[in-house]
Amino acid sequence: MIDLEKQPGFLTNATDALAGAFSGDGAPDPFHDLRQSARQSFEGKGLPTTKDEAWKYTDLRAALKADYQPADPSATVSDETIQQARIPGLDAALAVVVNGAFDAERSDLSGLPERITVGGLREQVQRDPAGVRDTFGRHVDLDRDAFAALNSAFSLDGLYLSVPRGVAVERPIEVVHIVTASGPTFVQGRNLIVVGEAAQATVIETFAVEGTGSGEPAETFRNDLTEIVCGAAGVVRHVRVQDEGPDAHGVSLVQTYQERDSDVSTLTFTFSTGTVRNNTVMVPAGEGGQSTLGGLYICRGGQHVDTNTLVDHVAPGCQSNELFKGIVYDQGTGVFNGKVFVQREAQQTNAYQQSQGVVLSPEARHYSKPELEIYADDVKCSHGSTTGAIEPEHIFYLRSRGVSEADARAMLLYAFAHDVVEMVSMEPLRDHLDAMIAERLK
Amino acid sequence: MSLLSIQNLHASVEDHEILKGLSLDVNAGEVHAIMGPNGSGKSTLASVLAGRDDYDISQGSVTFQGEDLLEMDPEERTREGLFLAFQYPVELPGVSTHQFLRTAVNSVREHRQLDELSVSDFLKLMKEKAEFVNLDPKLTQRSVNEGFSGGEKKRAEIFQMAMLDPQLAILDETDSGLDIDALRVVSEGINKLRNEDRAFVLITHYQRLLNFIVPDRVHVLVGGRIVRSGGPELAEELEAKGYDWLLDEAGVSA
């Protein structure tokens, strides 16, 4: 464990600075206890190291070395930056989060049903503390995850969305997270999405870093947490697109909790980043639930992307479906560690997990640890994992049909990656992802 | 005394009543065909008779050779001489047909107080029965039903029936999924196994099976009850007119 006392620089400072930033604004602090215990939990655990089984393949030390300063929540960004971060052609409501603070002025939440509540989480906490407290942090296991504890202790802004019973929000909500700073910056974001019984919502998150001064983007370390709580027969579609550049590091957690017959899907696409760890925890907690999770990572340069997932089947008769794919070039590293946990009560579970990695250069690395932990007997669970180069036979086949080797390779990789895009339902987003894949594979 | 006697049988699955007072008597040597539209309760009848435990019997009785059939475990029913040819025969990966049938045959023989067959006698029996029902002997050297085609599975069921030598055979949609050639082979096997002591209950949706196996009696099952019984001509009538007129008569919507 990294000792907080000995941790050079930012976290010790950051914790104090963050505490000051978020509790000194005169607002009621209904979360005092939670924050307190989260802070204690974080300080007790410290940051994970590669000696922790769950962090075996990801060493955060290099990514944490810079002299990070807490992001300035009052900063503003240009319209151009916001537009660049958006999904082209997607008809969506817009929520802008700058340096971890919800920016109401730049957001455009028009065109959404009136009965929903949507806006900044921090503002919502001040308006209706009791309402938020009902769900906020309820399903996150702080003891399992030091970063979730850190986030819970000091962060409180991002998107808040609450959809009442029976309301289908057909228009997607696009959350654009932007960091603007001149030096190394630490930023935390927190989203809370609560979808009621038989209600429906779609949320897309994109991430960008805007450079200031010299124009070069600053080194950043994000620690994000998105909670999704879905009521009976509710439907949630959640997609994250990471493409902030090689100096953007971070850890994220998407935590979902589902009541009976609900259907939640959460996907993460990771293009250009630095060292990134993406955690997803899904809890289908009511009978008949359906959980879908997936993602794609394409690592170049020294990029390191670690995907860690847990599907915790606690209720009977649920289905989970998981597909992650990674392509690793150069000195890149891809990690997939996915666990399917089936508790004793969760009979008739149907869990399927697939992970595939393609390693394309001598110094690239891929680690895969797909796990099944099963305590119920009437289940069907499987996982498959393949790692390797592109099948030479496939390339040969295409070449024998007159395609150049480079084109053959690109074609096969594109097809490999596109599988994950198939899990997305929105046409403009699919087109955008396909375009990004094509660009990234060049 | 009839070989099989079903009186006023009511059976339900998960509180949904499927058989609603079914009665049927089958004597030794007879072939009965039970026909009916989808969802009329045909396969439920086969399952209840073979002892699948997903069903609740709320009323009625079934006796087989004078004994209460419903009280018996599935293996006991088979040992007493009942045989179900499955609509969907189950694959048993790694379990050799030889080992499987030897265990089955000797369990049945033990029950009938017969000596168990030696390996050589058993192999002889297998060979003889496979030839009798025209089964490719290669199939008996593989794992039970594993990787068999639909037609091979149905033929293997008839072969198993010949091996176990039952008093009463229930064939659950044995004709489904078979092309005409396969149907002919399967029917030939069944016809060869017809004799004065053995009875058959053929459960089927279509009349075509009955072109090959001429039944003594035909019953129409609709809405969980037998609504009409007759000779082979009834099957032809059904073929010509379909089931709708009977559904109307029985007051059941299709």
Next chain:
Amino acid sequence: MSTYTEHDFFEDVVEQGYKYGFVTDTPSAKAPKGLSEDTVRYISAQKEEPGWLLEYRLKALAHFFKLLDEGKEPSWAHLNVPAIDYQDAYYFAAPGDRVKYDSIDDVPQEILDDFEKLGIPLREQAALAGVAVDAVMDSVSVATTFKEELAKDGIIFCSFSEAVQNHPELVRANMGKVVPYTDNLYAALNAAVFSDGSFCYIPKGVRCPMELSTYFRINEANTGQFERTLIVCEEGGYVSYMEGCTAPMREEYQLHAATVEIIAHDDAEVKYSTVQNWYPGSAEGKGGVYNFVTKRALCSGRNSKVTWTQLETGSAITWKYPSCILKGDGSVGEFYSVAFTKDYQQADTGTKMIHLGKNTRSTIISKGISAGHSNNSYRGLVKVNPKAENARNFSQCDSLLIGDQCGAHTFPYIEILNHTAQVEHEATTSKVGEDQMFYCQARGISEQDALNLIVNGYAKEILAKLPMEFAVEAQKLLSVQLEGSVG
């Protein structure tokens, strides 16, 4: 298998429970209780060992205590291991009061009788045809059959203690090369107090004409068994080696920490098969053997090949990962395993395939069967190192669940550091199919027989890889274990 019919098979199965649970009534010379330098010196002196070996043992002991002090008992396994008091056990027990037997005529009749009862006749005229056996009870090798006949081909097959006396240079050159005492806590313990085991040397170009086998038996109460086996197969050699083990039923646990090392040179092939049937503890989870074993093969030569095949049915706790280090170019590692657990047994077992050489290949097929309140985990590492061009691995791990109180888990680790590797892993978990059970019953087969048929069918692919002499025994054993697992 033609003489043995399915019916015999089920008859045998009816004989319920653990039939190897008896105790041989023979006096026993023991080391003083507890673990210390004195214990180690006592063992070494009893075996009249050379100085270098005593030194090796003492270094290992120091390392063991260091690891213990640092709390470095392996904790990553999915096991609940009760605290072990290493001072409350005997580390050396010589049955029949003798530390070594020069001739079968010296072995007390009750020991011979009981080995016969276990299916291992030791007198050569009665011995199993085509199988040479080294029989080890507690800390001492009692007898080794067919030694002279094997020697004609230059094959050395004897107890480890004997090898230390007669072939010290071979032992010294190879021992600890694959599993150093620093490897893990149990390997350190074994290196310090190892008692007996087998030594096997196959000279260049020799195909061993018979199966070699060691039968391990724990007899004394409160005694650990720490055998050590070393197999060296020279260029172009071939050997098939089998290992069997049982122990009496006892209320308190017994520790078994063995080390097996295999070295395969160019074009050599070693098959190592295990039927592990240590006492699993009572149905309520009392007693049983803690089976903490380090088994590893070094495929050091070009195109060498090592196959591990195991049926694990016994032990209260199993911690075991027979592994292959594929160092030679073109070398091949295989791991085939059936692990069955019931009652309160726990197993965490699997393999490591470490690809170092070019064009190395490995195959892993693991079938877990869990019943009762047991927990059964597969844990396996496939690592392709940067220089292992064109490495290939295929892994398949299936788990079968019987009853709703057990657990089945799969923990594969796949580490790919070379871009030419192709690694495939598949795993499934399912219960014994209700439709399969019903189908068997509808053919007149009882529930218990149906379960036997289905489970044996599931495991067949692996059991068929065992040498003939073991395959039937293994199938029987599996069925015995399945007794009472219905519903």
